[in-house]
Amino acid sequence: MTPEHKTVARRSLLLKDCPPAIAEEVMARGTVRHVARGATILTPESRADDVFVVLSGWAKLFRITARGGEAVIDVLGPSRSLGEVAALRGERYLVHAEAVTDCALLKIPATAFNGLLGSCTEIRAALLASTLHHLEALVGQVEALKVCSGAQRAAQFILSLVPDTCGRACTVRLPYDKALIAGQVGLSPESLSRAFRRLRAEGVRVHRREVRVDDVPALAAYAEFREAAWA
Amino acid sequence: MTPEHKTVARRSLLLKDCPPAIAEEVMARGTVRHVARGATILTPESRADDVFVVLSGWAKLFRITARGGEAVIDVLGPSRSLGEVAALRGERYLVHAEAVTDCALLKIPATAFNGLLGSCTEIRAALLASTLHHLEALVGQVEALKVCSGAQRAAQFILSLVPDTCGRACTVRLPYDKALIAGQVGLSPESLSRAFRRLRAEGVRVHRREVRVDDVPALAAYAEFREAAWA
Numbered sequence: 001m002t003p004e005h006k007t008v009a010r011r012s013l014l015l016k017d018c019p020p021a022i023a024e025e026v027m028a029r030g031t032v033r034h035v036a037r038g039a040t041i042l043t044p045e046s047r048a049d050d051v052f053v054v055l056s057g058w059a060k061l062f063r064i065t066a067r068g069g070e071a072v073i074d075v076l077g078p079s080r081s082l083g084e085v086a087a088l089r090g091e092r093y094l095v096h097a098e099a100v101t102d103c104a105l106l107k108i109p110a111t112a113f114n115g116l117l118g119s120c121t122e123i124r125a126a127l128l129a130s131t132l133h134h135l136e137a138l139v140g141q142v143e144a145l146k147v148c149s150g151a152q153r154a155a156q157f158i159l160s161l162v163p164d165t166c167g168r169a170c171t172v173r174l175p176y177d178k179a180l181i182a183g184q185v186g187l188s189p190e191s192l193s194r195a196f197r198r199l200r201a202e203g204v205r206v207h208r209r210e211v212r213v214d215d216v217p218a219l220a221a222y223a224e225f226r227e228a229a230w231a
Numbered sequence: 232m233t234p235e236h237k238t239v240a241r242r243s244l245l246l247k248d249c250p251p252a253i254a255e256e257v258m259a260r261g262t263v264r265h266v267a268r269g270a271t272i273l274t275p276e277s278r279a280d281d282v283f284v285v286l287s288g289w290a291k292l293f294r295i296t297a298r299g300g301e302a303v304i305d306v307l308g309p310s311r312s313l314g315e316v317a318a319l320r321g322e323r324y325l326v327h328a329e330a331v332t333d334c335a336l337l338k339i340p341a342t343a344f345n346g347l348l349g350s351c352t353e354i355r356a357a358l359l360a361s362t363l364h365h366l367e368a369l370v371g372q373v374e375a376l377k378v379c380s381g382a383q384r385a386a387q388f389i390l391s392l393v394p395d396t397c398g399r400a401c402t403v404r405l406p407y408d409k410a411l412i413a414g415q416v417g418l419s420p421e422s423l424s425r426a427f428r429r430l431r432a433e434g435v436r437v438h439r440r441e442v443r444v445d446d447v448p449a450l451a452a453y454a455e456f457r458e459a460a461w462a
Binding site for chain 1: 294296297298300302303304316317320322325326360362363365366367369370372373374376377378414417455
């Protein structure tokens with residue numbers, strides 16, 4: 001692992017509250033795996049033998065519907081982890097995961113992770129924090145899908161990209177293509193385009209991957225934005 | 232607890248894989264709480280001091296949206312548990328819970344539960360099973376909300392009520408009012424009525440709370456029904 005990789009891994013929910021010596025041990029037992037865009041990371045057919053932390057790039061979690069379509073459950077960027085609950089439980093993974101861009105992943109064998117878990121309350125707490133985060137994110141998604149319009153969900157997604165440090169006006173860059181963003185917020189690609197057009201009235205201009213937001217607090221009020229359901 | 236209550240509690244994910252002596256101990260440390268229809272069970276403002284198991288009746292989990300609306304996250308019937316992840320973590324609850332009908336609940340103090348957890352691998356496994364179930368149910372909901380039509384989601388809800396033992400044709404009873412079912416499947420009440428009308432073509436007749444399904448396997452194929460996202 002490079003020093004940059006270590007910094008990213010230490011920001012993950014799994015490692016951020018670990019004592020440094022234990023975090024080093026976990027990272028030492030892991031290996032860095034480089035995955036090309038479009039490659040499979042894990043599938044629900046396989047037993048959860050590994051826990052992953054995204055070190056760079058984007059990974060998409062999805063399920064295959066009964067008719068063979070794809071339902072995007074989440075898209076994970078650097079410092080996000082996947083597979084931990086299933087790995088701990090010794091079950092199969094819940095979802096498919098695939099690299100959206102070229103990715104570097106920290107792959108930690110479940111046995112190593114579970115071994116530490118037995119002896120270390122910090123790792124156990126970290127795992128539960130991570131689980132709670134997954135649950136919260138899913139509860140937030142369910143809420144948004146049930147009560148927010150497509151334009152509000154598109155606005156929530158844009159707001160999830162805005163850094164805390166930005167001022168009232170802000171320009172952000174869409175991190176991956178619009179078809180995937182559409183799937184993530186539960187819209188067809190055509191409906192996402194309509195949602196972006198609808199957001200012009202709220203001071204949002206989308207040009208290719210560049211998004212200009214004139215008034216971040218006003219957009220947050222419009223979107224009923226509370227927490228990062230989409231990020 | 233009555234013998235019936237004990238039977239229901241033992242079917243919960245929290246207790247079903249526990250050795251009988253430990254399940255008895257957990258139940259002995261709990262108290263039965265009777266809650267009238269409409270009463271609050273828990274709120275996200277309060278620290279999660281208790282884990283609950285529904286013994287009879289229905290409880291609704293929901294969040295309050297930024298504009299003061301209500302987003303139904305789930306509706307729990309007998310043997311379903313709530314609050315376990317937050318209680319274990321010593322965090323606040325994730326959601327509001329309210330009795331939809333008069334309810335009996337087994338209330339287990341988190342301290343008692345966590346005490347057993349430290350010493351008992353079965354309880355730890357049970358808690359993780361329960362967490363995984365919550366995650367799976369939410370992932371299933373997110374999938375259905377993103378890729379299924381309103382009529383398909385209404386059909387999925389009806390199918391979640393059909394017992395395994397039923398034949399090709401089946402009559403089931405809606406367990407609570409249509410406004411709540413609408414919120415649960417992410418539709419307005421008017422859209423739910425339209426969805427039920429749309430399902431007549433699939434051999435479904437809804438009359439008040441009675442639902443007649445002519446061909447359960449055909450409806451399951453129409454709905455892309457896989458697992459109980461709504462139950």
